[in-house]
Amino acid sequence: MKINGKATRSIWLEPDGWSVGILDQTQLPHRVGFLRLTTCADAAHAISSMQTRGAPLIGAVAAYGVALALRDDASDENLERAYALLLATRPTAINLKWALDEMMAAVRNRPREERVAVAYQRAKEICDEDVSINEAIGRNGLTIIEEIAARKKPDERVNVLTHCNAGWLATVDWGTATAPIYMAHDKGIAIHVWVDETRPRNQGASLTAFELGQHGVPHTVIPDNTGGHLMQHGLVDMAIVGTDRVTAKGDVCNKIGTYLKALAAKDNNVPFYVALPSPTIDFTVDDGVAEIPIEQRSAEEVATITGRTKDGRTETVTIVPEGSGVANYGFDVTPARLVTGLITERGIVAPSRDALERAFADHASRR
Ligand code: MRU
DSSP states (O other), X not given: OEETTEEOOSEEEOTXXXXXXXXXXXXXXTOXXXXXXXXXXXHHHHHHXXXXXXXXXXXXXXXXXHHHXXXXXXXXXXXXXXXXXXXXXXXXXXXXXXXXXXXXHXXXXXXXXXXXXXHHHHHHHHHHHHHHHHHHHHHHHHHHHXXXXXXXXXXXXXXXXXXXXXXXXXXXXXXXXXXXXHHHHHTTOOEEEEEEOOTXXXXXXXXXXXXXXXXXXXXXXXXTTOHHHHHHTTOOSEEEEOOSEEETTOOXXXXXXXXXXXXXXXXXXXXXXXXXXXXXXXXTOOOHHHHSOXXXXXXXXXXXXXXXXXXXXXXXXXXXXXXXOOOOBOXXXXXXXXXXXXXXXXXXXXXXXXXXXXXXXXXXXXX
């Protein structure tokens, strides 16, 4: 996609051919900052500090993290160390483990002198595959938006609600939840996006709003508790969210607050879609609520708000009384029964074991 008119991905190989460039997402939307990763430790830090984030993208960064580690030392011991370090950065998104397993499978049985080249090649493929998967998700999701648009009066727009950032900033390009939105907009469909701000880290307000704005997609940022009200008043035609892990029976783990939106959608007959690439499906897990590890982050993220002042200074202010307890669960699980459909690269799949196994038999048998 584009920033200030210039085409970019969220991760790239630098002109030196080995170091890895990423956007520093903690600086958005105020500043477009870049980071150059030169070691595996840099990659691990970028993921755990959320300079880079979003399930598919952390997988891509971790893949290059393995390549950087092998560049330093291509031994088995260092490979294992890199795998463990990167895997420990964030617990919930399964794409991280998927990408690390892909890297392991690619290099483990190679002689040491071949490992670096093989690792860079596989990391590049993981990035390119993510882009083509997201394009296919976009095409498949577009059909749903087109159906809704066809029922609208000429002066009406299609209203989509999204939560967190499952846009191109969370993937290598296109995004998952945003790919159908970008394609609809590019096709001339009048589309408008309600963007949940997504406290505490505000990925909606800071990142989704930024990228939709860069692409010229009409959107409105709303406080997280607004969606139910909008749905009751017929102002939401569909919800599309991303996900960090989908279980074998179709439960969906995504940014905290997704479940409440799905409940409101069910109560108001608003279709609730989840867009995902196949590496997000975890066939080893069945019951999302019981089995998916939910990341808990620092109290600081909830107790404070950081923003940019008019004169360009970054300020963090406290909003919680000293001494009050604070909890910061990063994700929640939306049971399959609340999900209308899974928008995947292989089509719209029902959130059920049968449908997932049928559509992704090759993946199901691998796990
Ligand atoms: O904590 P984050 O910002 O990494 O969480 C991101 C999300 O929850 C996204 O919705 C999810 O990763 C899907 S990204 C295509």
